[in-house]
Amino acid sequence: MPAGYIEIDVELCKDCKLCMSVCPHQLIGTSDRLNQKGYYPAHFTEKNLKKEERRCTGCGLCAISCPEIAIEVYRA
Amino acid sequence: MPAGYIEIDVELCKDCKLCMSVCPHQLIGTSDRLNQKGYYPAHFTEKNLKKEERRCTGCGLCAISCPEIAIEVYRA
Amino acid sequence: MAFAPFHARRSQSRSTVPKVLMRGNHVVAEAAVRAGCRFYFGYPITPQNEIPEYMSERLSKIEGGVFIQAESEIASIHMVIGASMAGGRVMTSSSGPGISLKQEGISFLSGLELPAVIVNMSRGGPGLGNIAPAQSDYFQATRGGGHGDYRTIVLAPNSGQELADLTFEAFDLADKYRTPVVILGDGMLGQMMEPVEFRPEIPIKKLPHKDWALTGAKGRPSRFIRSLILDPGEEEEHNWKLMRKYEKIAREELRWEAFAADDAKMLVVAFGTAARIAKGAVKRVREQGLKVGLIRPISLWPFPFKALRDFSKKVKHFIVFEMNMGQMVEDVRLALEGGGEVHFYGRPGGIVPTPLEVSRVITSQYYQKRLG
Amino acid sequence: MAFAPFHARRSQSRSTVPKVLMRGNHVVAEAAVRAGCRFYFGYPITPQNEIPEYMSERLSKIEGGVFIQAESEIASIHMVIGASMAGGRVMTSSSGPGISLKQEGISFLSGLELPAVIVNMSRGGPGLGNIAPAQSDYFQATRGGGHGDYRTIVLAPNSGQELADLTFEAFDLADKYRTPVVILGDGMLGQMMEPVEFRPEIPIKKLPHKDWALTGAKGRPSRFIRSLILDPGEEEEHNWKLMRKYEKIAREELRWEAFAADDAKMLVVAFGTAARIAKGAVKRVREQGLKVGLIRPISLWPFPFKALRDFSKKVKHFIVFEMNMGQMVEDVRLALEGGGEVHFYGRPGGIVPTPLEVSRVITSQYYQKRLG
Amino acid sequence: MFIKTIFSGFGGQGVIMMGYLLATAGMYEQKNVTCLPSYGAEVRGGTANCTVVISTEEIASPVASEPDFAVLMNNPALLFYQNQVQSGGTLFLNSSMIDSRPVRGDIEIYEIPVNDLVKPLGEERVGNMVMLGAFIKKSALVSLDTMHRVLKDTFTNRNPAMVKLNRQALLVGYDFLGP
Amino acid sequence: MFIKTIFSGFGGQGVIMMGYLLATAGMYEQKNVTCLPSYGAEVRGGTANCTVVISTEEIASPVASEPDFAVLMNNPALLFYQNQVQSGGTLFLNSSMIDSRPVRGDIEIYEIPVNDLVKPLGEERVGNMVMLGAFIKKSALVSLDTMHRVLKDTFTNRNPAMVKLNRQALLVGYDFLGP
Amino acid sequence: MKKVFTRPKSLKSAPFHYCPGCGHSLLHRIIGEVIDEMGLQERIIGVPPAGCAVLAYNYFDIDMGEASHGRAAALATGLKRALPDRIVFTYQGDGDIAAIGTAETIHAAARGENITTIFVNNGVYGMTGGQMAPTSILGQNTTTSPGGRKEKRDGFPINLSEMLAIAKGSAYVERTAVNSPSNILKTKRAIAKAFQVQIKGAGFSLVEVLSPCPTNWKMSPVEACKWIDEVMTASFPLGVLKDFTGDKKDVH
């Protein structure tokens, strides 16, 4: 499995939780800080982990499901 | 076969010839006198025949086909 | 929700206040039902959606009540025609673009001499425009946006209470003259909540009998209601018959109101929402000692031509204020026949100016004309 | 048949007569094609069916020509919008009921600032009415039967030749101002054959380039053409922009004609078919020594207000003759501002009075006013 | 000169074509002309008619309330128009199809047995040309020569064979009423 | 007396209800009132607001250009309305959701941590009632008693359980700002 | 001798203004016969819109309300909802129902309005003079499809009844013709059945009738009847398209 990584634009996110519902490894949670629009944006839980520690495969399911195009996906 | 007879209202007739095309015995022809509307109306060829001489069965096909309701059908 | 149907809410209130606070759109709907309207056909469009929404609930709870959200404004106006042919009290409502689509049907209603009530909560235009309050459908309503020689009665309320009262009157006028009646409101009147007191409900049985309605030819000769009149002579006669009716309406159904007009040197003319803003403005300038009054046409057709002409014998300066680019101002000019100077102030596109702004326009005109 | 497309017939004629005898509806269609119209969308309705019929044949023989008999008048006006967005010269035609159905689309065209030519060969109304010639769509055409603040240019031809000429002008005006132009004829103008001389065909390549059209964002930023302007401030600005355009048109695009007006003590005002009848009537009464003239507005909007007002300095008596119950008469009253007495004579419903009949009305008014 | 002519008959009798050709001929002779055919639903099963005005002056109205000439191709046409024609006016009757005769004494009447005259030509459709020939002879509204030109211009492109046939039929009518 | 109040927040925060209840209370106290909610497409994903005018005079316009009071439930509301309030006017801020504070010195500000205050009631939906309680206390536009009557009349029929809960929440807010 | 065929009572005595051999005349009679036989004259209301049959109220001795072009289904919806115990039918041409009235018709069927529609498909706009109709078949010459209808330029003809059969609210849809005595009798049975469906309250019922327009087809009436059999039915096959009444599909 190639290692993956995602970036979430918190200002675009509207807390719809669709990304969370599709990630095979439940790697996305909800932030506890409101964004400018007043939503608690999604949060990539492996954001600060080292590459080796991440379970994210870069499968892109989260990005595919994100209505706001708030997620960018990276793969090795 | 019951004997039949038809009456054609020449003033209603518009010379569409549909009655003629459906009569199984070709008993309807075209009159040579214009009616008030300017049509040569249909004409029951057995009009002046005696009952016994008529081939009209009173089947009503002519009347059923007449758009102008110009034909009345009688049957014994 | 604050928008639940009024009858549910009202019945429970043990308050001694006879009024209820209701959104204008709900007011129209409730008043219609109380005036005996049992048939409503409409199509969603902002800012009048609360009318069909309210009707869908209210009529579904009344025996014989029919609400249909039609597939379009066109379908809805023709459903109106059908229910009106059957003798019912019937209403539809929409806003600018939807009213445009109903024009053919409105022309039919007029020609067929069928009663119906048509509500326009108008918005900024042309085209899709926006959903903010505007008065730019004045021409459409008063000149008949449809084809042919006809007129519709047009009533222009300026408050929640008047929405209720004029809705009642609209149904009566429609039946009395067998003609469609337009209630011309705007987004603000439709959305705003104000205290309202309703007249009691009219029992359906007490409504006037319609001896022309189509009900099946039982025990009487068959009837038809036709729109095509191929012979120009007959059609002309029909047109003049309509004309005589319209002339009677123009004589007998004028509605207008004057405020502080008796000693005025300058008169503001405005209708509907603009009139209430203008009234606020007139009060302000009165406080400053300016002799300014207000004329508010309530029936836009028939238009109070004579009233204005009479005023013009004493007053020579008029300001017409409309939330559009200038439509009623033509009727004012027609009324005055040159017997007064007319200044137009318009704010189209959904802008609702403040009384202060309008008072400034009045003041500046007043001094320019050296009246003060 | 006598109605075969003109170009087929014309090419064969070795006659030296430069004119052809053509039905008014065919004239409009042929003139449109020569003016560069390549897109026609319409729907049958009497008395204008010869326009789509002619177009269906003519455009199918031209490279890039598109004729669609749409499923309805509504579809056709929106096809017009589409082809106009693409930058084409485009036309639709109908009569009263169909024009009513196009009102929403016409409001859109106006708001979107899209050029198009809309022909109304009007008939008796309201409702289905009949198919005889009438002028009862004057209000609809000049006041904008659709919603919102807008105006359409309205041209009223009175002969076959003018049908040709004004159709050319309509396309030019539409492009020049990016606005829909209405040609308001009637059943008689559409059906009558008269000798006509056409201007030469404009090559499509010579038509003005439209730098706003939607053609795919190739080699330039993407464009959009929008109708919704949610912000009232922006919509108001858009409205005033339209207004400035309309004011420019009102200054620069007036068209009217006077006949025997110089020494007249009484003026008849009439447009289109009524104007040609009125002209015959004026000639008759002139022969009897009555000093009567005729003013014929050719552009109904913009209306020649100033011209009429100027005449009213010398002439105090006006007769407005219309084939309706009285519509343009309002504009005449507006123009005169009380500076003249207006008598209205109307024949609605498809009646076409004779010049003799109208001359009697003129004569009787003339002597009643003690002018002779 | 201001002459109004009405043509009337059944839909298929070519009355509109008669009007069109007459008006075109008038135009060729530098006159003002209008030609107003009946239209629309009224035709359904009924009568077609066509009004032609030929004039040296501008024509105010193409509607002929009191025509100078009436060319009537069938019974209903006669019934409808016999009393509208001006005093001193002229009727052209298709006597093959019209039985009755007007009682008015103030008009001239020509009877043309169109259906009979056309038979030898072997093409019933050109009956209207026969009538038109008779009409232009007696009305003298346009010259025979002009009408020949009009026929040529009108039909050459459309159906060249018809030019000859129409001319023949025209002459049959023209000659029928004598010199 | 002519007092304009604006309520503003997210769609789900019950701002329209606050406006409705306040206006009804004004009506119960024999005042003239108008209540104008925002409507239509502008709500999509955005801010809801509601303008209430309470007055002893006739109300010309329900639109409040310079409100006396602003009840602001979230950040965008603060950004939008902070500068529109009249000099000398008052802001009521939902301090649980609004981080920043206006810089103006000419207005009074009350901070109500609505989301925190509502938690003990176990029903987040009545946060608007908490705010409303605080508002009527400090604005003194209508009496607490009237508001109790309004709540009863409004909710008894619809959802009797809500009457009690709403009253509780109202009192929490009313008491929060001290006597 | 006994009179076995005469004018139905629910028709007035006025002669039809339709062209010789027109299907409208036949259909008027058929409907009149059904009304008579079912005893509906005093409780039926007809809705004829613009089209050659716009003057139908001159012929039917029943209550009738004229509709604008295309809007008969909407008008009938309003009528029927206001008078649920009356029988309401529309009588619409193909231009009327399948072009301008497409939306109104489809939605009346989708809603399951309890009305009956007689859809007179003559493949042209008769009243306005023979323009192309939505049901003009490919190759058909009309005044607005010069050289015959071409799919690329003019589009395909539309099978409205097949679409209506899909609508969940339609209970009975059949296509018949009036070009021969046997088809005329089938049409009569279909119309009777449609009224029955309405009486039962089963939902929307429609009978599409292929109907000659000799005038605009430029054929003799007899040729026109033949053309229906030989050409038109290829595009518009006769038969029951939907029957939710529980009756057997092949009613005839």
Add this chain to the structure above:
Amino acid sequence: MKKVFTRPKSLKSAPFHYCPGCGHSLLHRIIGEVIDEMGLQERIIGVPPAGCAVLAYNYFDIDMGEASHGRAAALATGLKRALPDRIVFTYQGDGDIAAIGTAETIHAAARGENITTIFVNNGVYGMTGGQMAPTSILGQNTTTSPGGRKEKRDGFPINLSEMLAIAKGSAYVERTAVNSPSNILKTKRAIAKAFQVQIKGAGFSLVEVLSPCPTNWKMSPVEACKWIDEVMTASFPLGVLKDFTGDKKDVH
């Protein structure tokens, strides 16, 4: 690491104004991706009518012309006939296409107009606040079907795509959904195919997309996606309804 997923170029950078979890947002992105991948940005023109997506031109970086409510198919017909070598698509809500625009849509399909329609079926009138749509299913609560849609009172929902598949001029009709990653990918393929059909000139193509409207359904976005699978697809089954391109029916 390589960026493997990012915003398509044919979308502008403006954030969407749609509600959280709205299908319009997803569809905008999907269409943008297809336009990018097929290289159509410079020759495509979009036609969004009134509806929640009326401001679509704020998001798409392509030429766009706004249509009146319901008339997108007619407008697109005019555009495409004038510019036959451009790609023209409409983007219409269910209220727009299946209520007021029924006639325009059916006739564009019947004529075989060479345009593509994206039909966003969210079973409500989103923009105007959640009224009943022609596609609201039986029992569905909306602001104008109090107590849930009832067949007698409110009529049945309409299956427009099934009707369009019958139209002779339609070449490709498919129903998809955007409620899961796999359905999203299928939707993308369907839209690409529809554009291809248009490029080939094969006729009318339409993709109906079941699309969540969490706001008016009063559900969370995740619940809304589930509801599509569990409830909505029973009335509107997913799959290819028509494919005249010669491709195999089961493209995915």
